[in-house]
Amino acid sequence: xxxxxxxxxxxxxxxxxxxxxxxxxxxxxxxxxxxxxxxxxxxxxxxxxxxxxxxxxxxxxxxxxxxxxxxxxxxxxxxxxxxxxxxxxxxxxxxxxxxxxxxxxxxxxxxxxxxxxxxxxxxxxxxxxxxxxxxxxxxxxxxxxxxxxxxxxxxxxxxxxxxxxxxxxxxxxxxxxxxxxxxxxxxxxxxxxxxxxxxxxxxxxxxxxxxxxxxxxxxxxxxxxxxxxxxxxxxxxxxxxxxxxxxxxxxxxxxxxxxxxxxxxxxxxxxxxxxxxxxxxxxxxxxxxxxxxxxxxxxxxxxxxxxxxxxxxxxxxxxxxxxxxxxxxxxxxxxxxxxxxxxxxxxxxxxxxxxxxxxxxxxxxxxxxxxxxxxxxxxxxxxxxxxxxxxxxxxxxxxxxxxxxxxxxxxxxxxxxxxx
Numbered sequence: 212x213x214x215x216x217x218x219x220x221x222x223x224x225x226x227x228x229x230x231x232x233x234x235x236x237x238x239x240x241x242x243x244x245x246x247x248x249x250x251x252x253x254x255x256x257x258x259x260x261x262x263x264x265x266x267x268x269x270x271x272x273x274x275x276x277x278x279x280x281x282x283x284x285x286x287x288x289x290x291x292x293x294x295x296x297x298x299x300x301x302x303x304x305x306x307x308x309x310x311x312x313x314x315x316x317x318x319x320x321x322x323x324x325x326x327x328x329x330x331x332x333x334x335x336x337x338x339x340x341x342x343x344x345x346x347x348x349x350x351x352x353x354x355x356x357x358x359x360x361x362x363x364x365x366x367x368x369x370x371x372x373x374x375x376x377x378x379x380x381x382x383x384x385x386x387x388x389x390x391x392x393x394x395x396x397x398x399x400x401x402x403x404x405x406x407x408x409x410x411x412x413x414x415x416x417x418x419x420x421x422x423x424x425x426x427x428x429x430x431x432x433x434x435x436x437x438x439x440x441x442x443x444x445x446x447x448x449x450x451x452x453x454x455x456x457x458x459x460x461x462x463x464x465x466x467x468x469x470x471x472x473x474x475x476x477x478x479x480x481x482x483x484x485x486x487x488x489x490x491x492x493x494x495x496x497x498x499x500x501x502x503x504x505x506x507x508x509x510x511x512x513x514x515x516x517x518x519x520x521x522x523x524x525x526x527x528x529x530x531x532x533x534x535x536x537x538x539x540x541x542x543x544x545x546x547x548x549x550x551x552x553x554x555x556x557x558x559x560x561x562x563x564x565x566x567x568x569x570x571x572x573x574x575x576x577x578x579x580x581x582x583x584x585x586x587x588x589x590x591x592x593x594x595x596x597x598x599x600x601x602x603x604x605x606x607x608x609x610x611x612x613x614x615x616x617x618x619x620x621x622x623x624x625x626x627x628x629x630x631x
Contacts, residue, residue, distance in 0.1 A: 226260065233248035261478060283437075289342040294338075333359045347422065354378065356391075364424055380401060405515070405520075456574055457488070457574070458571075459491060461529050462531075462532060521568065522569075569604045
């Protein structure tokens with residue numbers, strides 16, 4: 212579904228948006244499709260008039276809103292009548308008692324974002340970015356992707372009426388290439404890793420009038436991740452969890468969930484936030500986790516080599532901010548090997564019936580490791596974020612699965628096979 216923008220909607224949006232602010236030097240610029248500060252080249256972030264939003268937003272209004280991320284619309288950088296949506300968000304937050312018992316945790320919850328329209332949390336960020344691209348008047352929407360983002364941009368770009376062009380690393384999982392291609396975008400495979408694909412897209416964005424959701428629209432795109440923080444607080448009865456564990460790729464998701472909880476506190480929608488934030492990375496691409504564990508302030512870029520390709524960003528744009536949040540909240544970080552990723556994927560499926568992609572294996576593996584180390588307290592209310600569906604990364608798990616028992620269609624064959 213898409214809608215057109217009216218002057219009244221633009222005025223309402225302008226009333227709650229104060230502009231874009233540099234996260235490094237504090238320079239404020241008007242709302243526009245830009246993502247770096249001209250003064251210091253720091254990243255730009257949307258800033259809001261919370262007094263205005265407080266007049267628009269209450270718990271009751273949220274609870275009566277649409278069953279999607281747009282129930283939090285005043286906290287998102289989009290005009291109300293310019294929304295492009297596939298009814299993303301409002302995904303389950305489920306207790307995980309069986310997994311918790313195996314890990315020694317009494318109050319573990321899973322935020323299952325694998326059930327979004329294109330089966331990952333990227334639908335949240337892309338809904339914001341494509342809606343804003345439509346408002347800016349772009350006719351082409353694009354991205355650099357490790358798979359999930361490409362699926363989402365292809366889907367949302369198609370329903371928006373814009374032309375979707377997706378750039379991916381050539382060695383992406385075949386299942387994700389199939390997922391992207393099914394939406395009929397222009398798909399370009401680049402011989403290189405994600406960081407090289409992203410650099411190419413940055414060059415293109417400087418010469419073509421295209422909306423790159425994770426480049427020139429990044430300040431708007433990243434705001435969609437906040438809805439994962441809003442939803443969890445609402446689903447817990449308007450309270451912040453004690454501890455959250457999130458996968459780290461660029462680091463933006465972790466930063467925005469933290470921002471979301473503190474925005475709800477600022478607006479008086481929840482009480483004091485004391486949430487500890489922990490980050491999950493694969494051993495083959497762990498620039499943030501290694502900096503935390505080695506007590507370094509510098510994020511050293513790495514060349515990714517992991518089955519968790521959706522987390523394979525060797526030079527994370529928000530890595531230093533994510534590292535700072537982990538430290539100041541008293542959280543932790545862990546690095547999970549490829550073997551541990553697959554074990555964790557199977558563990559979550561066996562105990563809670565949730566089949567996650569490799570990134571979810573990194574998250575669950577991190578929960579297990581931090582619980583064993585005592586970083587996560589036994590009785591803390593812990594939320595682990597599952598960001599993608601396991602059917603997107605079947606290649607990683609297939610070699611470890613037993614083959615089915617093949618029998619003839621007789622009762623005797625069943626009894627023989629099962630030994631009963």
